[in-house]
Amino acid sequence: MSPRTTTDSVLVTGAALLGEDLRDVLVLDGVIAAIADAGTLAADPRAADVRHVDGTGLVLLPGLVDLHTHLREPGREDAETVLSGTRAAAAGGFTAVHAMANTTPVADTAGVVEQVWRLGRDAGWVDVFPVGAVSVGLEGTQLAELGAMATSAARVRVFSDDGKCVHDPVLMRRALEYVKAFDGVVAQHAQEPRLTEGAQMHEGVVSAEIGLRGWPAVAEEAIIARDVLLAEHVGSRLHVCHLSTAGSVEIIRWAKSRGLPVTAEVTPHHLFLTDEHARGYDPVFKVNPPLRTEADVEAVRAGLADGTIDIVATDHAPHSREDKDCEWDAAAFGMTGLETAVGVVQAAMVDTGRMTWADVARVMSANPARIGRVDEGPTAQGRPLAVGEPANLTLIDPAVRAVVVPREQATQSENSPYRGAELPGRVVATFLRGRATVLDARPVAPAGATAFDGADA
Numbered sequence: 001m002s003p004r005t006t007t008d009s010v011l012v013t014g015a016a017l018l019g020e021d022l023r024d025v026l027v028l029d030g031v032i033a034a035i036a037d038a039g040t041l042a043a044d045p046r047a048a049d050v051r052h053v054d055g056t057g058l059v060l061l062p063g064l065v066d067l068h069t070h071l072r073e074p075g076r077e078d079a080e081t082v083l084s085g086t087r088a089a090a091a092g093g094f095t096a097v098h099a100m101a102n103t104t105p106v107a108d109t110a111g112v113v114e115q116v117w118r119l120g121r122d123a124g125w126v127d128v129f130p131v132g133a134v135s136v137g138l139e140g141t142q143l144a145e146l147g148a149m150a151t152s153a154a155r156v157r158v159f160s161d162d163g164k165c166v167h168d169p170v171l172m173r174r175a176l177e178y179v180k181a182f183d184g185v186v187a188q189h190a191q192e193p194r195l196t197e198g199a200q201m202h203e204g205v206v207s208a209e210i211g212l213r214g215w216p217a218v219a220e221e222a223i224i225a226r227d228v229l230l231a232e233h234v235g236s237r238l239h240v241c242h243l244s245t246a247g248s249v250e251i252i253r254w255a256k257s258r259g260l261p262v263t264a265e266v267t268p269h270h271l272f273l274t275d276e277h278a279r280g281y282d283p284v285f286k287v288n289p290p291l292r293t294e295a296d297v298e299a300v301r302a303g304l305a306d307g308t309i310d311i312v313a314t315d316h317a318p319h320s321r322e323d324k325d326c327e328w329d330a331a332a333f334g335m336t337g338l339e340t341a342v343g344v345v346q347a348a349m350v351d352t353g354r355m356t357w358a359d360v361a362r363v364m365s366a367n368p369a370r371i372g373r374v375d376e377g378p379t380a381q382g383r384p385l386a387v388g389e390p391a392n393l394t395l396i397d398p399a400v401r402a403v404v405v406p407r408e409q410a411t412q413s414e415n416s417p418y419r420g421a422e423l424p425g426r427v428v429a430t431f432l433r434g435r436a437t438v439l440d441a442r443p444v445a446p447a448g449a450t451a452f453d454g455a456d457a
């Protein structure tokens with residue numbers, strides 16, 4: 001018998017599986033080989049020559065899957081690269097990210113999505129699934145080569161002009177019709193452009209008091225309402241990106257009550273921060289869609305807890321200093337989020353008693369993988385913690401509280417809205433198909449990426 005290579009084998013002992021029962025989990029060659037009562041698997045002969053990780057006090061979740069990450073490469077490597085962004089993802093407990101298409105050049109051809117996919121594979125930190133643009137150059141006029149991107153090595157299933165709204169209803173209809181051929185989904189950035197010209201923050205009491213141009217909730221809600229009707233008409237899958245208002249939650253609830261194939265995401269920051277943060281004019285709080293009111297935060301929390309909102313997605317949007325360290329009006333929209341996502345979700349949803357860790361696994365792993373259609377095949381993501389499944393794992397210490405220091409994060413950019421704030425929930429270890437990408441809360445440089453060839457899946 002040839003000696004086992006231990007790089008993708010591990011024994012985790014005494015961890016709380018989905019925050020519940022204490023279990024040992026044995027991973028052999030990247031696959032979960034055994035799950036048993038805590039204290040039993042160390043005696044298993046198969047565990048003799050594998051790395052042991054003490055999971056005492058830790059919560060074991062399936063590897064997190066982000067449906068909405070901006071990796072900035074190609075084009076803005078000064079803000080983030082596929083390498084730095086995927087290392088940040090691993091540090092945040094993720095084993096897969098979907099890389100948004102608003103790069104330079106835009107990811108609107110098979111060539112660009114394959115480039116991003118290859119960069120992700122070579123980096124080896126997480127699986128990178130490129131998102132394809134809906135329209136050429138994100139210009140909202142001509143449909144991009146959706147079919148070519150879907151059949152490329154990158155196997156694109158999620159299409160989005162994120163950063164911009166597909167505001168032309170005819171183009172949106174065509175995109176919805178087109179993606180049906182390969183079970184794709186259109187992920188809409190819902191923002192009515194005419195209602196948000198020059199808008200800087202949520203339109204309400206705070207914007208009026210501090211004199212920044214407001215962005216009405218209806219600008220988001222009008223597009224979502226239109227698009228759920230279009231999705232019904234076409235019979236195609238619609239995903240709503242970073243939903244942020246109470247009215248949007250109501251529309252999605254209505255769409256689901258009609259059985260429409262509509263899914264929705266909320267970001268950690270919309271679960272946690274309000275427009276009150278704009279009062280200091282610090283552009284670190286400038287984001288698209290804008291931070292809303294306390295009532296909206298309450299509504300998106302309730303919508304996530306009751307399943308109206310399917311997933312949490314980070315909308316990790318790194319920006320260089322020159323794009324953020326300037327006056328509010330001139331600053332770029334966006335905030336980093338990969339490395340704080342779990343902590344913010346713990347604070348907003350778990351520590352408040354609104355969700356269990358099993359719910360977190362559903363909204364941050366299983367559901368995003370299913371929406372992105374990356375939940376099947378030998379390299380499947382978002383699978384349950386069960387024998388025979390790929391060992392994508394995250395270990396979280398829910399008892400640790402730590403102050404966020406953006407300079408010390410793995411992301412290349414420092415535009416975290418949580419700078420100096422204390423958050424719970426440290427990611428102690430992450431395993432991508434059994435190989436540690438994070439150990440002792442520190443990223444571990446991949447010693448050669450494990451085979452990941454989406455074309456084989």
Ligand SMILES: NC(=O)N[C@@H](CC(=O)O)C(=O)O
Pocket residue numbers: 070102162163164189286287288289315317318332333334335
């Ligand atoms: N979410 C953001 O505030 N910014 C995103 C794109 C966007 O505007 O949605 C970015 O790419 O920076």
